Amino acid sequence: MSEPQWLSGDQLAAWRGFMRLLQRLPAALESQLQQDSKLSFIEYYVLAHLSDQPEHRMRISELAVLANTELSRLSHMINRLEKRGFVRREPDPHNGRYTQAILTEAGFAYLADAAPRHVRHVLDLFIDVVTPDELRTLHRISDKVLARIEHAG
Amino acid sequence: MSEPQWLSGDQLAAWRGFMRLLQRLPAALESQLQQDSKLSFIEYYVLAHLSDQPEHRMRISELAVLANTELSRLSHMINRLEKRGFVRREPDPHNGRYTQAILTEAGFAYLADAAPRHVRHVLDLFIDVVTPDELRTLHRISDKVLARIEHAG
DNA sequence: TGGTCACGCTTGAACATTCAAGCGTGACCT
DNA sequence: AGGTCACGCTTGAATGTTCAAGCGTGACCA
Numbered sequence: 182m183s184e185p186q187w188l189s190g191d192q193l194a195a196w197r198g199f200m201r202l203l204q205r206l207p208a209a210l211e212s213q214l215q216q217d218s219k220l221s222f223i224e225y226y227v228l229a230h231l232s233d234q235p236e237h238r239m240r241i242s243e244l245a246v247l248a249n250t251e252l253s254r255l256s257h258m259i260n261r262l263e264k265r266g267f268v269r270r271e272p273d274p275h276n277g278r279y280t281q282a283i284l285t286e287a288g289f290a291y292l293a294d295a296a297p298r299h300v301r302h303v304l305d306l307f308i309d310v311v312t313p314d315e316l317r318t319l320h321r322i323s324d325k326v327l328a329r330i331e332h333a334g
Numbered sequence: 335m336s337e338p339q340w341l342s343g344d345q346l347a348a349w350r351g352f353m354r355l356l357q358r359l360p361a362a363l364e365s366q367l368q369q370d371s372k373l374s375f376i377e378y379y380v381l382a383h384l385s386d387q388p389e390h391r392m393r394i395s396e397l398a399v400l401a402n403t404e405l406s407r408l409s410h411m412i413n414r415l416e417k418r419g420f421v422r423r424e425p426d427p428h429n430g431r432y433t434q435a436i437l438t439e440a441g442f443a444y445l446a447d448a449a450p451r452h453v454r455h456v457l458d459l460f461i462d463v464v465t466p467d468e469l470r471t472l473h474r475i476s477d478k479v480l481a482r483i484e485h486a487g
Numbered sequence: 488t489g490g491t492c493a494c495g496c497t498t499g500a501a502c503a504t505t506c507a508a509g510c511g512t513g514a515c516c517t
Numbered sequence: 518a519g520g521t522c523a524c525g526c527t528t529g530a531a532t533g534t535t536c537a538a539g540c541g542t543g544a545c546c547a
Contacts (some may be wrong), residue, residue, distance in 0.1 A: 196471035320348035
């Protein structure tokens with residue numbers, strides 16, 4: 182049995198290929214980030230999202246949504262980033278219930294150093310390999326499937 | 335800074351959408367498998383690959399390649415699957431250096447029970463959402479990017 | 488036959504993530 | 518003011534993964 186007969190041959194082949202990509206692409210990017218900057222994929226994007234914010238600060242729960250991660254995981258992660266001096270916490274001045282994560286100077290500098298290599302890798306492994314038309318299609322697919330996932334979940 | 339300027343606006347939007355998919359789709363499938371069958375994505379595919387083999391058995395190192403995982407992780411994983419009675423180990427009769435993982439009857443039955451729901455979910459969240467043409471494009475993209483990754487790594 | 492080596496796999500410790508429970512703050516009601 | 522509640526976040530234990538080291542087997546060579 183293995184793969185029940187509800188996917189056609191073509192569908193199955195496409196799904197398998199895509200699943201492999203789902204595994205490999207993030208792994209490849211992680212491994213570059215890890216090697217060059219000792220950051221996991223998600224740590225990188227946490228720092229990146231913070232650096233996008235006006236004051237380099239953001240409520241932890243918002244950050245969790247953007248980074249697509251559970252609050253608990255993010256909280257542990259921020260502990261580690263705090264230990265490394267890249268981030269610190271502060272209670273939200275407007276509402277003591279919230280906590281803000283703030284990118285430190287050191288964190289910003291670290292990110293600025295890591296980013297070019299990471300982006301180069303994204304270009305090398307992905308963007309440069311795909312035609313603009315394929316990229317558009319992929320974008321459309323992503324949006325549709327994501328909508329389906331949100332809607333189902 | 336955050337996202338350096340080496341991706342155009344369109345590219346960046348597409349990449350972000352796709353990254354989100356990269357996160358969400360596996361997570362959604364995992365969560366279904368976990369809930370319905372107490373299996374992780376990768377555990378499911380380890381069992382599935384075994385069930386594909388002639389005797390429901392396979393060398394652990396080959397399985398690691400197919401399942402896209404490190405040997406060590408797989409070894410720990412097989413320990414757990416062994417404890418659950420889904421898999422057992424045997425030295426390869428032809429070469430004592432190798433070890434085979436073998437799907438037990440119970441493991442096969444468990445997989446057979448889990449599979450339909452999983453496949454249904456794959457159809458629901460992914461296959462049914464995408465046109466045949468889009469699927470073909472995605473297949474092509476996957477192959478190209480994977481080739482690039484292998485080639486680079 | 489014995490020595491060395493590469494390789495497949497395992498192991499245990501370090502590290503990260505998940506899960507369930509709990510703490511503190513502010514909102515709302517009386 | 519005081520009681521209750523929902524929510525944001527944290528915490529520690531359980532679980533899973535990664536990393537580095539080690540064991541055993543067979544290949545190769547003398």
